[in-house]
Amino acid sequence: MDVAVLGATGDVGRQVCTQLVERRILPATSRLQLVGRPDGASGRAVHGLRADLVDAYDEHAPLIDVAHSPDDVVADVVVVAAGATSPARAGASLDRTRLALGNREVFAGYADAIARHGSGHEVVIVVSNPVEVGVAVMARTLGAHRVVGMGAWLDTLRFRREIAAELGVRRHRVGGFVAGQHGEDAVPLWSTVRISGQDPTERERTLRHLRRGRTLDGFPREVAAAQAELVEVAAVDVGAAYRLVDTWPADLRLVARPWMTHQSGAKTATATAAATADLVEVVLDGRETVVAGQVALDGEVSLAGEPVRGVLGVPLVLGPEGWTRVLLDPLPDDESRRLQGAAAAVVASLRSAGVEGGSRGGEPGEAGEPGEAGRAGCAGGAADPEGAGNTEDAAGVGGARDDTGARDGSPATEPSWAAQVRGLHRPGTLTALAGVFSTRGVSFDSLTTGAVDGDGDAGTIQVTFRATPRRARALERAVTRLATVRSVVVQETTDRPASPHAHADR
Template identity: 30%
Template sequence: MGRKKIAIIGAGNVGATTAHWLVSKELGDVVLIDVEEGMPGGKALDLLEASPVEGFDCMVTGSNDYREIDGADVVVVTAGIARKPGMSRDDLVKTNAKIVENVTREAVKYAPDAIFIIVSNPLDVMCNVALEASGLPKNRVFGQSGVLDSARFRTFIAMELGVSVEDVSAFVLGGHGDDMVPLVRFSYAGNIPIEMLMSREQIDRIVERTRKGGAEIVNLLKKGSAYFAPAASTAKMVEAVLKDKKRIMPTAVYLEGEYGISGLYFGVPAIIGENGVEKVIEIPLTSDEQIALEKSSRAVEKTLKVLKSSV
């Protein structure tokens, strides 16, 4: 049967770090693809030379040639320009749409049976671009954002309470942006609702920090954007696919009526396994949560309109 094959399109910080997490878990052989000559090969060789130290038996290669991804089981798309201080994710839309469209078309030629996981920003809209460019069914094209946003939310809850992150569960719905919806009602520490452990003021502060989590890192770094946590979150989704784990994850999926939303990629809980998005899970929301979700969906729709008006 052989090892699984994972293609990562875009060998920048997110792509290369995703490769690092993937091989550390021995999830499969990794091919890094990038337009910059020599760079993906250099990063791949560097990572491969860590294998005797860390003890992973995965091949890591890098190339400018899409033929190298032939037969990949999963394609991760991280290609695109990164945010700079003062930029919203939406500022990236026109530039990254062209990049994502081109790389998806190339990748699907050589990996027509792959599951595509999109990481490029603005995430929800880039998933729409990739779906159209690939011609694949919607279950095989989805986006990584909710796992990252939920990880940030969990991190801040654990920090506030002074407890292990392992005992904190939480998830975030909605578009990957400032209008995302951290679901406080479904967030727990040690199986205790966080509303019993924190004041409303503490919770509101953490929710706001979660929404601005990406921008906080962009502003601190000055150059580039977050990559350790986005890459780890992406690797977790790849693992769910390759091991057919049936994980329930907040995922950017193409909705056709669920949660009252149609024709958009949007972050909702979904079961992720070998067929990609295997089921969207609908949960009843309070009126306040529904209003917040509708606000988030309008923000995604607005970005999609910006893109379509520029085509």
């Protein structure tokens, strides 16, 4: 399977790419696509990033590709790390409205491009802030269950770490989730916390100790007071500010510590990338796993008896097809009230960004109205020559247009293709070729080998297979990257007009 990282050369995008390779989440036959803008600095930097990753991890690196046009984003998982970021400096305050207004166009542009040119099955992980705006915009175009925001999972990992640190254990021994809005309106769900090895009585005693007699009703006031105190202390001694954070309860530390990190002039790129890599790994693993994320709800959760229809962070089940269901038991009163407050904050944030409602949009097969970026081109000015703003071709839930032109979700016959591969005459060439196809779920109709050239160095391999044009192009690009392949020519063999793609000898 393949992963594309939009905004690959940014602080977070670069870390995401590095961790995907370093943690060996992608096998050597998978493809990591680094996506930049043709008219920006990233258009040049993606080439350098690719070279740097290969230098560092050549022994186990996947096939690493570079793309600039939205048309060329081909992946099973798309990580959205493009767009503006919040400032990281002392005294800086996050203007969520300005950030939302700017990045809304980034989200809309890429969503429209993926809907028009994608397979209709990509899982999108939104990393860029505001996460909730990204989820709302992309879910309306691509379908709610294919889009997950990373923020609630990062907050969950932070919450677990803070609890583990106070108990003197490792994070993997602590369960529990954070819901709500990513950032200051995060809602720590104390009722979901579990500690490995503790029975219900011990857990209840531990939670009373950790919470220090507090409820979540006063949590927003505590967060505001903590930030004001940190500004004053950090003006004299940043180290003292962090030591002050260490004295507070775990749920308050969950919000205050990363906020202080931005105030210090650093960023949280490493932790953000680690949480993102976790979610990518879950999707690629093929098994469903319980995580937390921001998603576009349509009544799966009820608060105070009212169904939630909009974007909210919740515990959910994530797998290869996206998220499938929400796992949220009835909450204690203080958690329910705080989650209602966070839901209201998300609605206000979306409205200020010009995103109406934030629900997942129309019925299956329908798509939300594209943003201005979708009409003008892709994020940051990457023009879409084929007009990505055409809503007729946008993918909704279960109604994605595939490469053969089917728009009603019905199966379409995949065309046949013939690939002529000129490969080196050495062990491993056929194995590597087969690996590229198998990891993308494409089987050979036939595979034959020709005579080895006169110099005995290379020979021809003929492969026939069925795939959508989009998948055929992805296979061609991946095969071309194999070290044992010199050239590839792929041509459609059905009655439709031929679509030859060729790469010159290397």
